[in-house]
Amino acid sequence: MAVKRAxxxxxxxxxxxxxxxxxxxxxxxxxxxxxxDTVAIAAVYGPRQLHPQHMxxxxxxxxxxxxxxxxxxxxxxxxxxxxxxxxxxSKVTEWALSPVVDLEGxxxxxIDVQIYILQADAGTRTAGINAASLALAHAGIPMKNLVCxxxxxxxxxxxxxxxxxxxEDFEGGEGPTDFPxxxxxxxxxxxxxxxxxxxxxxxxxxILNLADKACExxxxxxxxxxxxxxx
Amino acid sequence: MRNTINEAHEADVDxxxxxxxxxxxxxxxxxxxxxxxxxxLPGEGAHREGENVVASRFGLAEELGKLIxxxxxxxxxxxxxxxxxxxxxxxxxxxxxxxxxxxxxxSFLPIEESPRFISKxxxxxxxxxxxxxxxxxxxIKSKGxxxxxKGKGLGKLExxxxxxxxxxxxxxxxxxxxxxxGLIKEKTGCNITVGQNGWIWINGDSIDAExxxxxxxxxxxxxxxxxxxxxxxxxxxxxx
Numbered sequence: 001m002a003v004k005r006a007x008x009x010x011x012x013x014x015x016x017x018x019x020x021x022x023x024x025x026x027x028x029x030x031x032x033x034x035x036x037d038t039v040a041i042a043a044v045y046g047p048r049q050l051h052p053q054h055m056x057x058x059x060x061x062x063x064x065x066x067x068x069x070x071x072x073x074x075x076x077x078x079x080x081x082x083x084x085x086x087x088x089x090s091k092v093t094e095w096a097l098s099p100v101v102d103l104e105g106x107x108x109x110x111i112d113v114q115i116y117i118l119q120a121d122a123g124t125r126t127a128g129i130n131a132a133s134l135a136l137a138h139a140g141i142p143m144k145n146l147v148c149x150x151x152x153x154x155x156x157x158x159x160x161x162x163x164x165x166x167x168e169d170f171e172g173g174e175g176p177t178d179f180p181x182x183x184x185x186x187x188x189x190x191x192x193x194x195x196x197x198x199x200x201x202x203x204x205x206x207i208l209n210l211a212d213k214a215c216e217x218x219x220x221x222x223x224x225x226x227x228x229x230x231x
Numbered sequence: 232m233r234n235t236i237n238e239a240h241e242a243d244v245d246x247x248x249x250x251x252x253x254x255x256x257x258x259x260x261x262x263x264x265x266x267x268x269x270x271x272l273p274g275e276g277a278h279r280e281g282e283n284v285v286a287s288r289f290g291l292a293e294e295l296g297k298l299i300x301x302x303x304x305x306x307x308x309x310x311x312x313x314x315x316x317x318x319x320x321x322x323x324x325x326x327x328x329x330x331x332x333x334x335x336x337x338s339f340l341p342i343e344e345s346p347r348f349i350s351k352x353x354x355x356x357x358x359x360x361x362x363x364x365x366x367x368x369x370x371i372k373s374k375g376x377x378x379x380x381k382g383k384g385l386g387k388l389e390x391x392x393x394x395x396x397x398x399x400x401x402x403x404x405x406x407x408x409x410x411x412x413g414l415i416k417e418k419t420g421c422n423i424t425v426g427q428n429g430w431i432w433i434n435g436d437s438i439d440a441e442x443x444x445x446x447x448x449x450x451x452x453x454x455x456x457x458x459x460x461x462x463x464x465x466x467x468x469x470x471x
Contacts, residue, residue, distance in 0.1 A: 028307045046307060047335040058373060100261075102287065106309075107373060109335040137261050137289040140306025140399065142276070144287070145262030185262060226260045226289060230304065230455045 003158040006166050014162040014214055019225035021138045029139025033131035035162055037121035042131035044139040047109035061103030065094040067115040067128055074120050089125045096129050096182040096192040102142040111141060122168040123151045129182050134222055146222050147191060148215035149182035152207045159206060161214050174198050181211040185219045256293050259286035265299050276301030304455050308398035308428040310334045310376055314368045317426035320358050328358050333428045338376035340366060345380050363388045365424050391434025394445060398429035400452040410461050411451060418468045419444040
């Protein structure tokens, strides 16, 4: 029984993905990642000196992420500057990425990750994490693995992978459900699990299975983008 | 004065220079298995996970016998002891100069580390704020980097111009035992100092020669993993 989606996609079909590495010449590492109309750009600077000094950690470097929607990325102009939402997403992005980076070789320093959403059509934090993971690798930061991220949603009782804006705002049945997930590629370690909406505990397992399959596809796109930068 | 400066980078050629003769280079991404086998030894940029040697960063994996290394191809400068770097004076203190060398920690050039005696009153005459110097990293401590000017080819860089390349490509610009940079110097007649932090200083007789040298260096840094670059460089000079 197939789910009807407004975009005509199958239930487990991800929007067309695009990834490119090395898009910002002045950054130490950079990448752009797109899920259909959701486009995220990430830049990595560092390791560099950390200010304010009291945040410095003599045992390891730290990761500092900043996520923001650009004002033209949504239909109603977004007021520029940090907001409650962007601060939350910056923090969860940091938590999603920090398990893979190994910064013990750079004490007292910071690695700054700037993530900006150029176009928003739902799933911006997941696109941002994918872009940031590529940018960190591109900057030559020691990492255990890449991080892949996808959001799985629920239209009434049907699970769909990679929700877009119209599906995120789905009304009716059990209401809209959005479940963003990030995991370390090729492992069973999840670094981000969030939930917006209602869900049954037994459905979560199914969602994780769907996310695992989607992450494999995302990993291939990321791998191709990184290898493609070396001609 | 002219030729005193241009040999500075050859002091540390043995560090991290990808040997052009080494085979089996491939691009790897973090977490990718490079080789399987108990008898391989993971070197810089690689680690062991059970049976496999796995890349811990993005770069070119290289097999040197049983040793597996991953050489970075992008990223910021990671200072090491003995590196010759080019820096700009940002401040003068009572004991020496503060320099910006594009590294994560601040760097300091003590007054005692200049090749001749300098009175504390004359520090500004010797190196003023904004001056550019080639210096060597003497020590790296948790609080910062100490530099020295004592050594062949180190000192203030006058005239010419400075530009930046990706620091991890510097070993390729220098080449094995300075072969690449020697070729560029010979063909363009310019004095060139390459800092390990990716700053390159060029000073030649004419602007045309300087621009040619810069374009030659950018030709090298654009090529990431092409074998026999020195021969390609010679061909490039034939064409241009």
